[in-house]
Amino acid sequence: MTQAEKxxxxxxxxxxxxxxxxxxxxxxxVEKGEIHALLGENGAGKSTLxxxxxxxxxxxxxxxxxxxxxxxxxxxEKANQLGxxxxxxxxxxxxxxxVTENIMLGKEKxxxxxxxxxxxxxxxxxxxxxxxxxxxxxxxxEDISVGMQQRAEILKTLFRGADILIxxxxxxxxxxxxxxxxMGIMKKLTDEGKxxxxxxxxxxxxxxxxxxxxxxRRGKSIDTVDVKSTSQQELADxxxxxxxxxxxxxxxxxxxxxxxxxxxxxxxESRGLEAVKGVDLEVKAGEILGIAxxxxxxxxxxxxxxxxxxxxxxxxxxxxxxxxxxxxxxxxTETGLGHIPEDRHRYGLVLxxxxxxxxxxxxxxxxxxxxxxxxxxxxxxxxxKKLIEEFDVRTQSEESTAGSLSGGNQQKAIxxxxxxxxxxxxxxxxxxxxxxxxxxxxxxxxxIEQRDxxxxxxxxxxxxxxxxxxxxxxxxxxxxxxxxxxxxxxTTENELGLLMAGVPLEKAKQELxxxxxxERETVVNNQSE
Numbered sequence: 001m002t003q004a005e006k007x008x009x010x011x012x013x014x015x016x017x018x019x020x021x022x023x024x025x026x027x028x029x030v031e032k033g034e035i036h037a038l039l040g041e042n043g044a045g046k047s048t049l050x051x052x053x054x055x056x057x058x059x060x061x062x063x064x065x066x067x068x069x070x071x072x073x074x075x076x077e078k079a080n081q082l083g084x085x086x087x088x089x090x091x092x093x094x095x096x097x098x099v100t101e102n103i104m105l106g107k108e109k110x111x112x113x114x115x116x117x118x119x120x121x122x123x124x125x126x127x128x129x130x131x132x133x134x135x136x137x138x139x140x141x142e143d144i145s146v147g148m149q150q151r152a153e154i155l156k157t158l159f160r161g162a163d164i165l166i167x168x169x170x171x172x173x174x175x176x177x178x179x180x181x182x183m184g185i186m187k188k189l190t191d192e193g194k195x196x197x198x199x200x201x202x203x204x205x206x207x208x209x210x211x212x213x214x215x216x217r218r219g220k221s222i223d224t225v226d227v228k229s230t231s232q233q234e235l236a237d238x239x240x241x242x243x244x245x246x247x248x249x250x251x252x253x254x255x256x257x258x259x260x261x262x263x264x265x266x267x268x269e270s271r272g273l274e275a276v277k278g279v280d281l282e283v284k285a286g287e288i289l290g291i292a293x294x295x296x297x298x299x300x301x302x303x304x305x306x307x308x309x310x311x312x313x314x315x316x317x318x319x320x321x322x323x324x325x326x327x328x329x330x331x332x333t334e335t336g337l338g339h340i341p342e343d344r345h346r347y348g349l350v351l352x353x354x355x356x357x358x359x360x361x362x363x364x365x366x367x368x369x370x371x372x373x374x375x376x377x378x379x380x381x382x383x384x385k386k387l388i389e390e391f392d393v394r395t396q397s398e399e400s401t402a403g404s405l406s407g408g409n410q411q412k413a414i415x416x417x418x419x420x421x422x423x424x425x426x427x428x429x430x431x432x433x434x435x436x437x438x439x440x441x442x443x444x445x446x447x448i449e450q451r452d453x454x455x456x457x458x459x460x461x462x463x464x465x466x467x468x469x470x471x472x473x474x475x476x477x478x479x480x481x482x483x484x485x486x487x488x489x490x491t492t493e494n495e496l497g498l499l500m501a502g503v504p505l506e507k508a509k510q511e512l513x514x515x516x517x518x519e520r521e522t523v524v525n526n527q528s529e
Contacts, residue, residue: 006068007032007164007195008053008084013062015048020396022048023059024219030164035186035196037206037227039239040216041436042408043394046199047089049216050166053197054086055079066164085162089169089434091153095142099135100124103156127155132188147178154185165189166197169434171205183209201239201436203232215239240438250448253472255284259336259425259456260306265315267298267305275301277480278315283425288447288457290471290488292464294500298480299460300342303429306458307339308332309347320424333362338423340414342430342460344407348414351403355395356384358402359417391416392442408439419446426450429460444470464493478502 008030015023023045030036040046051057053064055076064071066082073079079086093102100121121137128135133151141149150170157165167186171179186196186209198210206213206227213230215222215238222238237243260283267276275298283289291299304310306317308329317325324332333339341347349358360369360380368379384398393412395405402410411431418426428447432440447470451457461467467474471488476499484505486495498508 005031007066008197009063009065009068010049010053011063011065013049013052013064014060015045015052015057016060018396021219023052025062026216026219026221028214028221028224030195030197031212032195033190033193034211035190035198035209037198037200037210037213038216039201039203039206039213039235041201041218041239041438042411042434043406044216044239045219046216047168047406050086050168050197050199053079054084054166056086080160080162083161083163084166085157085160085164086166086168087150087153087157087170091149093141093149093152093156096140098138098140099144099148099152099155100137102141102152103127103159105156124155124159127159131155131158131192132185145178147181150178150182151185163193164195164197166199168199169201170198171200171202179205203235203437206235207232217241236437239436248444248448248469250470251452253287253451255287255472256454257285258282259285259320260458261316261318262306263316263318265302265305265317266313267301267310268313269301274313275480276305279480279482281475281482283456283458285424285456286451286454287472288451288459288470290467290474291458291460291477292467292474292496292500293462293477295462297477297500299477300429302477303339303342303427303458303460306332307337307341307427333423336424338418338421338426340411340418340426340428340431342433344410344414349402349410352401354399355388355393355402355405355413356380356398358413359384359387359398362417362421387413387416387420390420407434408436411435411443412439415443415446419450422453423455425456425458427458427460430462431459432461432463432466440466464496468493468496476500 006029008028010026010028013023013026014021026045026049028049038046038050048057052059053073055073055078058074064073066084071082073082094105100117103124104120124135124137133155135148135151135155136144141152170182190196200206210227212224213227213235214224215235217239262279262281265276265279266274269275279302293299301310305312308327312326316323319332319335319337322335324335345351357380360383363369364375364380369376369383381398387393388395388398391412393416394409402413405413415431431443435443447457447459459467459470468488473485474488474491474496475482475485476496478500479502483502484499494512495508498511499505503511
């Protein structure tokens with residue numbers, strides 16, 4: 001391969017924060033027209049490396065070559081000039097602006113001294129049609145779906161002339177359909193001669209779209225492999241540094257009496273429309289009840305009502321036999337609730353505060369963490385160190401801010417805080433969103449451990465395989481109602497898929513039975529021919 005075919009070469013990149021090496025002598029090369037995956041655990045140094053390439057950070061040492069020429073990328077503007085654009089995990093969009101205004105921001109078209117809005121919208125429409133990135137140019141960002149916002153972010157990067165696109169965990173907030181669409185868009189971009197670096201820890205996505213993959217572990221590059229000739233198991237083992245189990249190992253549950261009892265619950269969403277409509281639900285001690293459903297069918301509002309984060313319009317919620325309907329979050333927590341929230345930044349952590357302070361958030365007002373109204377910082381520090389070690393939270397120290405941790409380690413910190421209190425009911429909402437296989441395996445074990453210790457676990461996830469693998473029973477939500485509760489070991493992905501689309505249980509069973517019968521008849525007919 002000639003030098004010119006390498007669009008990016010990063011040689012011996014080291015990035016230090018104090019004494020901590022986020023990147024330790026990493027090398028990476030990307031070829032023209034390829035999708036190159038960057039795989040690693042949360043906190044392995046993937047985003048740091050790409051922030052260096054996109055000009056957001058400067059390396060402590062090392063060299064970067066773009067199209068064979070050594071470059072000093074000291075700002076995002078310089079990266080843009082070199083044709084490097086980054087589609088960030090948390091979109092860099094202005095909510096109150098339209099799609100067009102966001103795409104044009106800083107590069108506005110003018111006509112006779114005025115902004116040419118019509119011309120700008122026409123340009124956005126043409127660009128979106130060229131790459132199959134369907135958007136409404138005049139829609140406000142706050143009014144469109146997450147998938148549409150991501151398309152706007154990609155178009156913004158393409159509008160600035162990027163030939164090398166960095167996607168940072170692009171599928172974390174997308175539906176399965178939107179993920180498939182994004183994969184198609186990536187292929188189309190590389191067919192046009194663009195090169196893509198895909199930061200991810202999702203092995204199935206790498207196998208689906210990537211040509212080559214560089215694995216990073218604890219700040220060091222482990223290897224670059226050809227994706228076609230490397231199995232998911234090999235990629236996972238390289239990433240984590242040990243053999244990873246994909247199957248969730250668990251004994252059958254031993255359910256006992258109900259811990260959570262919900263009767264005829266009605267909850268409204270932010271616009272005043274009913275999101276939860278007369279739901280009845282029971283979670284027993286010694287079981288994991290999974291909630292399955294397409295995002296937006298009332299699951300989030302149900303969890304927020306149970307945890308006291310949103311108002312209950314009607315119905316009752318009992319925890320450990322005590323009515324907690326409409327109680328404040330602290331009172332519900334003290335009745336025996338642990339909550340791993342869906343949005344870890346908004347409800348799980350105070351990002352500017354130290355990790356040790358976040359780990360004691362549920363108990364700081366009790367002994368031994370405080371006495372006579374004064375905090376005992378020595379006890380808080382000791383407790384934090386214990387949890388950091390026990391739950392493998394990777395951080396420079398317990399005094400680091402929660403915001404400085406990677407997403408996976410932020411999640412581990414929340415799980416450590418909630419599980420260590422040993423609650424009667426643990427609610428885990430999207431507990432593995434954005435996590436790598438090693439962290440997912442660890443969290444699933446912890447949830448099953450809680451169940452085996454006689455606790456009740458309520459798991460809400462949009463990952464269907466997670467719900468099926470971890471749960472004992474599965475409640476399916478559609479349009480604010482629970483339309484069926486099935487045993488996890490007796491249902492199938494197809495059956496759950498039909499239920500999630502609103503098909504009643506009996507009809508779903510009939511449809512699947514008819515489909516299976518037709519498939520058997522086809523096989524028999526083919527054999528007889």
